[in-house]
Amino acid sequence: MKKVLAFDLDGTLAPSKSAVPDRIAELLGELLKTFHVCVISGGKFEQFDNQLLSNLKTGQDELSKLHIMPTCGTRYYLYAAPSKSWDKVYAEDFSAVQKAQITKTLQSVIHALGLDKVKVYGEQIEDRGSQISWSALGQDIVDVLGEEGVKQKEAWDPDNSKKLKIRDMVAPLLPEFEVRAGGTTTIDITKKGIDKAYGMQKLIEQLDLSKEDVLFFGDKLQEGGNDYPVKAMGIDSLEVSDWRDTALALEAILHVV
Ligand SMILES: [Mg+2]
Incomplete structure (x- = not known):
């Protein structure tokens, strides 16, 4: 068992x-x-x-x-x-230099894909100490909109194609880190391994x-x-x-x- x-x-x-x-x-x-x-x-x-x-x-x-x-x-x-x-x-946890490098790279890819043009609720990029996370619609969307926020998140990328595209662009730019499609609207970056x-x-x-x-x-x-x-x-x-x-x-x- x-x-x-x-x-x-x-x-x-x-x-x-x-x-x-x-x-x-x-x-x-x-x-x-x-x-x-x-x-x-x-x-x-x-x-x-x-x-x-x-x-x-x-x-x-x-x-x-x-x-x-x-x-x-x-x-x-x-x-x-x-x-x-x-x-x-x-x-x-990440060092301050690592955090800055990750944030800058994420911002440039998101900008290139035009994904920074949507209405967001709270920060899109969040420093979680040992992880940097990018949330398409902002970290606070569910706190602000409730059930409607959950719906918007679920509708944003139902087939995971947007998240996987971001991951495929960001990963080669940050080869020393782990880049993953995370939750419903999230890209998570941690130390390798x-x-x-x-x-x-x-x-x-x-x-x-x-x-x-x-x-x-x-x-x-x-x-x-x-x-x-x-x-x-x-x-x-x-x-x-x-x-x-x-x-x-x-x-x-x-x-x-
Ligand atoms: Mg999950």
């Missing part, structure tokens, strides 16, 4: 940048009684807090089995029961397990997607199209357990 169930966040446990639905929150609470649960995403810790942690309905004992990996596993947090806080285990597979490897070491013990759920498991590195490293992976798919699979798993 698998010991760890690992999940992407946006598109897998929740609609993009939105809170996890109650059904998912309840299922995660149930899973934590039996499994270690890891959530890994391109988002920063504050996003995990808003979307996931503040909506969970679990006890302190269960929380100790929850592993939080923001920014593609470049950061890792565990729950400390005595202080009731989420403590950082590690972070792989640091992706969700890196996070999964760290998790396996932390728990003293092997990759055979892990089952991973993601909505971007195709080559070039931000979940693909996990599948490519040989972890059993299940592709879902949204959180409802995930809920159905989890209900089946809990029924068998």
Whole structure:
């Protein structure tokens, strides 16, 4: 039996940048009684807090089995029961020079493609410490527009062609970095070799397990997607199209357990 169930966040446990639905929150609470649960995403810790942690309905004992990996596993947090806080285990941050180089390159490609001419909500380029992320419609679109923002994001690039085009232009200009099509409207850039597979490897070491013990759920498991590195490293992976798919699979798993 698998010991760890690992999940992407946006598109897998929740609609993009939105809170996890109650059904998912309840299922995660149930899973934590039996499994270690890891959530890994391109988002920063504050996003995990808003979307996931503040909506969970679990006890302190269960929380100790929850592993939080923001920014593609470049950061890792565990729950400390005595202080009731989420403590950082590690972070792989960029230097100021690297941040400036990445930002400048992203801006020039986006400008060349004319993608800076749309209405944006908040910053398009966000510094997440260990990751620089470009969001087509701005980081705050869902905060500002709510459901309408989710719709606009989902309509922006449904076949991933825009994101893959940006990635294909940016990657050769930043050969020393990892460039990936991230969430619904996002390009994520991290240090080379640091992706969700890196996070999964760290998790396996932390728990003293092997990759055979892990089952991973993601909505971007195709080559070039931000979940693909996990599948490519040989972890059993299940592709879902949204959180409802995930809920159905989890209900089946809990029924068998
Ligand atoms: Mg996703």
